[in-house]
Amino acid sequence: MEIESANPRNHGQGAIDRMQVDQTELLRRCQAGDELAWEVLVRQHQGRICAVAYGYVGEQDEALDLAQDIFVRIYQRLETCIDAEKFVSWMLRIARNACIDHLRRRKARPPRQDIPADDMVGLKHGGPTPEDRLISSTRQRMVHRALQKLSEINREIIVLKDIQGLPLEEISGMLDLPLGTVKSRSSRARIELAKAVTDLGGGPENQPGAEAMS
Amino acid sequence: MTDKRDFPNFDADAFVGGVLGRTTGGACGRAAEQLSDLMDDRLEGMDRQLVQAHLEHCTDCRELAITLGWLNPLLPQMAEIQPGPEFLAGVLARTSAAAQPVVHSEHPTGLAGAMDRVGQWWAQRIIRPEFSLQVAYAATVVLVLLTSLPGSPLRGVPGQALEVVTAGPQTLPVVGPALSQANDWLEVRTDNTVDAGYEQAGNYWQKFENGLNRRADRTAASRNELSNHWETLVDQAEARDLSGVGYEILAALSSWGTVWDQWWHESELTDGP
Numbered sequence A: 001m002e003i004e005s006a007n008p009r010n011h012g013q014g015a016i017d018r019m020q021v022d023q024t025e026l027l028r029r030c031q032a033g034d035e036l037a038w039e040v041l042v043r044q045h046q047g048r049i050c051a052v053a054y055g056y057v058g059e060q061d062e063a064l065d066l067a068q069d070i071f072v073r074i075y076q077r078l079e080t081c082i083d084a085e086k087f088v089s090w091m092l093r094i095a096r097n098a099c100i101d102h103l104r105r106r107k108a109r110p111p112r113q114d115i116p117a118d119d120m121v122g123l124k125h126g127g128p129t130p131e132d133r134l135i136s137s138t139r140q141r142m143v144h145r146a147l148q149k150l151s152e153i154n155r156e157i158i159v160l161k162d163i164q165g166l167p168l169e170e171i172s173g174m175l176d177l178p179l180g181t182v183k184s185r186s187s188r189a190r191i192e193l194a195k196a197v198t199d200l201g202g203g204p205e206n207q208p209g210a211e212a213m214s
Numbered sequence B: 001m002t003d004k005r006d007f008p009n010f011d012a013d014a015f016v017g018g019v020l021g022r023t024t025g026g027a028c029g030r031a032a033e034q035l036s037d038l039m040d041d042r043l044e045g046m047d048r049q050l051v052q053a054h055l056e057h058c059t060d061c062r063e064l065a066i067t068l069g070w071l072n073p074l075l076p077q078m079a080e081i082q083p084g085p086e087f088l089a090g091v092l093a094r095t096s097a098a099a100q101p102v103v104h105s106e107h108p109t110g111l112a113g114a115m116d117r118v119g120q121w122w123a124q125r126i127i128r129p130e131f132s133l134q135v136a137y138a139a140t141v142v143l144v145l146l147t148s149l150p151g152s153p154l155r156g157v158p159g160q161a162l163e164v165v166t167a168g169p170q171t172l173p174v175v176g177p178a179l180s181q182a183n184d185w186l187e188v189r190t191d192n193t194v195d196a197g198y199e200q201a202g203n204y205w206q207k208f209e210n211g212l213n214r215r216a217d218r219t220a221a222s223r224n225e226l227s228n229h230w231e232t233l234v235d236q237a238e239a240r241d242l243s244g245v246g247y248e249i250l251a252a253l254s255s256w257g258t259v260w261d262q263w264w265h266e267s268e269l270t271d272g273p
Helices: A014-018 A023-031 A035-057 A060-076 A084-108 A119-123 A130-134 A138-147 A152-163 A168-175 A179-199 B012-022 B028-039 B045-057 B059-078 B085-097 B110-126 B129-148 B157-167 B169-218 B220-238 B242-264
Strands: none
Touching: A023 A035, A023 A084, A035 A060, A035 A084, A035 A138, A035 A152, A035 B085, A060 A084, A060 B085, A084 A152, A084 A168, A138 A152, A138 A179, A138 B059, A152 A168, A152 A179, A152 B059, A168 A179, A179 B028, A179 B059, B028 B045, B028 B059, B045 B059, B110 B129, B157 B169, B169 B220, B169 B242, B220 B242
């Protein structure tokens, strides 16, 4: 199976963009302990894993730590992935489980005295913050903030279905919910997200240059 | 039929809202359920027309639909977030140095294996800034406790160290005896604690075992009776004697009740640990 690198924005991924890598062979080499193959695999999927982690935890440093943990888990379980064509969904399943474990541990910890996100605007100085570098688009930042206001299950469905594009059948298996339930929840989750965006003052009317519904 | 031009102040939306309020209730909930399908172009026929008709008259739902239309192309664009080159370096460091795939690694077993795993766990975490801070915090707490609690071995050491620093080399003889004294104190405490722990655990176990034996003796007869009833019950069942089986079940239950009462009547077991 040949898959082109998914995202042209990837750092240092130019060579991977220009070539097509046989994913089956890549996976086999990773399983055999080939460091170069593993590096290419991480480069190919780091954007996706970071996005999943950020979607779940909503905080940059935490998401990057978590994304590293996810890759370590993936590496330790590489041998259990026997079908390269299903590698992405296998990987997302591991990522999802790691995020859920992380959120459970976070709930068990006492809450940190964080500065509210809105107050941090006043603390900005000069150059871009790490958050700015991570999420370049104002619209995407708005949606991420709205995502954190959703219920856990709705947030999961948005991350897995609407952002990562997994088919409903796969999400149903991953969340251990009937297909019909996932379908109806998916519609409701998007409505909830749209309402959260509106409540935060976002949406097409407040984003100059953004396209409105035709 | 009366035309609405006959009522110059007629507000059609308010009128329909009033009727719905007195009959089915507002239709916004139903429209919201179908908005996602409409935006995904999965709504057809009459359903599509009905939702579109609702949107023409309902400002809230129309705004919701517009926001959904704004979100639709945006969400897939969020599938990847690039973390920067240091992220890849971190992953490679953690996977190449510490976390070999399970199938390729041959962990030693026993104490050596446990130490190996602790070492790997430490190596994976210590490179994370958050973990390093947590370790530093815990170490500070331990140090403060050791140097400030009454009776602790290192109490007074910081003060003496400060004296050494401020007063110069002539105070060095103070430090040696203080550390030696602290070491002696720690050794005595450790020995005492270990000895006392062994003795207490032995006492608890003896108490528990005695209680268990007393209960076994006390219930021996009724347990024997229960066993007899059970054997008879099996014989009756093999002989397909249903009335005999019924009788033996009742008798066995009664014997079981006796065993239960005798077992839990006293509190030997609860005297244990």
